[in-house]
Amino acid sequence: xxxxxxxxxxxxxxxxxxxxxxxxxxxxxxxxxxxxxxxxxxxxxxxxxxxxxxxxxxxxxxxxxxxxxxxxxxxxxxxxxxxxxxxxxxxxxxxxxxxxxxxxxxxxxxxxxxxxxxxxxxxxxxxxxxxxxxxxxxxxxxxxxxxxxxxxxxxxxxxxxxxxxxxxxxxxxxxxxxxxxxxxxxxxxxxxxxxxxxxxxxxxxxxxxxxxxxxxxxxxxxxxxxxxxxxxxxxxxxxxxxxxxxxxxxxxxxxxxxxxxxxxxxxxxxxxxxxxxxxxxxxxxxxxxxxxxxxxxxxxxxxxxxxxxxxxxxxxxxxxxxxxxxxxxxxxxxxxxxxxxxxxxxxxxxxxxxxxxxxxxxxxxxxxxxxxxxxxxxxxxxxxxxxxxxxxxxxxxxxxxxxxxxxxxxxxxxxxxxxxxxxxxxxx
Numbered sequence: 023x024x025x026x027x028x029x030x031x032x033x034x035x036x037x038x039x040x041x042x043x044x045x046x047x048x049x050x051x052x053x054x055x056x057x058x059x060x061x062x063x064x065x066x067x068x069x070x071x072x073x074x075x076x077x078x079x080x081x082x083x084x085x086x087x088x089x090x091x092x093x094x095x096x097x098x099x100x101x102x103x104x105x106x107x108x109x110x111x112x113x114x115x116x117x118x119x120x121x122x123x124x125x126x127x128x129x130x131x132x133x134x135x136x137x138x139x140x141x142x143x144x145x146x147x148x149x150x151x152x153x154x155x156x157x158x159x160x161x162x163x164x165x166x167x168x169x170x171x172x173x174x175x176x177x178x179x180x181x182x183x184x185x186x187x188x189x190x191x192x193x194x195x196x197x198x199x200x201x202x203x204x205x206x207x208x209x210x211x212x213x214x215x216x217x218x219x220x221x222x223x224x225x226x227x228x229x230x231x232x233x234x235x236x237x238x239x240x241x242x243x244x245x246x247x248x249x250x251x252x253x254x255x256x257x258x259x260x261x262x263x264x265x266x267x268x269x270x271x272x273x274x275x276x277x278x279x280x281x282x283x284x285x286x287x288x289x290x291x292x293x294x295x296x297x298x299x300x301x302x303x304x305x306x307x308x309x310x311x312x313x314x315x316x317x318x319x320x321x322x323x324x325x326x327x328x329x330x331x332x333x334x335x336x337x338x339x340x341x342x343x344x345x346x347x348x349x350x351x352x353x354x355x356x357x358x359x360x361x362x363x364x365x366x367x368x369x370x371x372x373x374x375x376x377x378x379x380x381x382x383x384x385x386x387x388x389x390x391x392x393x394x395x396x397x398x399x400x401x402x403x404x405x406x407x408x409x410x411x412x413x414x415x416x417x418x419x420x421x422x423x424x425x426x427x428x429x430x431x432x433x434x435x436x437x438x439x440x441x442x443x444x445x446x447x448x449x450x
Contacts, residue, residue, distance in 0.1 A: 228311035242291035
């Protein structure tokens with residue numbers, strides 16, 4: 023019969039016959055050889071294996087010995103085990119390998135104490151065949167037999183659904199999240215398990231971290247874009263960027279997203295951010311609403327140790343596993359170990375996925391000379407009038423006091439770069 027629920031004409035006819043008590047029967051060839059037995063005490067036909075061989079007289083002797091009780095237990099047990107260790111078939115005895123331990127457990131009780139032995143070992147096949155069909159107190163009906171199978175099949179199918187659901191739950195979304203913490207926190211705990219402390223640090227940092235650009239967090243160009251978004255590129259920041267050797271057209275392209283920053287440009291921006299300290303730093307932090315304590319320069323906004331002072335030690339780097347691992351989909355490497363960057367982050371396994379880290383080295387602060395623009399007034403459109411270009415030594419630029427004197431006529435700083443054509447004083 024088909025397991026798919028679709029039946030061929032032959033399958034339909036076969037099922038119909040079975041439901042009408044036709045079709046199931048003990049193999050007639052087997053009956054011919056082993057005989058017929060409907061109980062432990064009877065063997066209405068011993069079959070040709072016994073009747074047409076030397077086993078016939080021995081089998082009747084065994085039955086007579088059991089029925090009349092004229093032999094003791096030891097003698098009877100010897101009768102039913104003739105040749106059992108050499109050629110059991112010549113003694114109608116069970117073989118040493120006979121291990122029927124299921125119902126009715128004949129193997130462990132094949133002695134005089136069990137009447138099933140009185141017709142010899144071959145009779146057991148006929149009796150077992152009868153017992154397989156005698157499930158209704160001697161009144162078997164094939165449709166009942168089939169109903170038992172159908173009930174069992176339905177139970178198995180119904181139970182398997184629940185079993186499979188529980189089994190599959192053990193691997194629910196396996197490979198898409200690392201643990202239950204990640205699942206319920208949208209992977210936030212994959213960054214830090216200290217959610218309370220980490221959250222407070224994020225609140226204190228204000229708008230210094232652009233979550234929409236988190237993939238490039240830590241790059242100076244990322245911070246530059248954040249400063250532009252919140253109008254934090256002050257005169258001092260502009261002058262520091264120019265002092266670092268970054269040209270005006272390069273800065274314009276970076277701010278307009280025309281081109282991505284090169285490694286050298288990133289280094290120069292970082293050097294410029296290191297120049298922004300003191301009051302110049304406060305001018306940037308206020309519009310960013312950044313209240314993190316202990317910041318010494320604008321470059322500290324790129325340093326998790328300074329920007330997240332209370333939680334940086336809990337930060338991790340998640341690396342997706344390409345094969346099944348005890349850590350499920352991801353392995354979390356601590357970002358910091360013993361106060362410095364975790365050396366495991368430089369392993370080939372990690373580097374292949376997260377890339378190389380920014381090259382080490384001291385960022386350049388400024389070239390020998392930079393051009394600083396000086397002007398004293400603007401026209402109605404905001405364009406500078408009497409523009410004078412002047413070469414100065416970068417080391418002489420005092421960024422800290424820039425803008426202290428304010429006004430159009432004084433103070434260091436300049437309107438170059440993102441500051442455009444606004445006011446600003448003369449250089450030096």
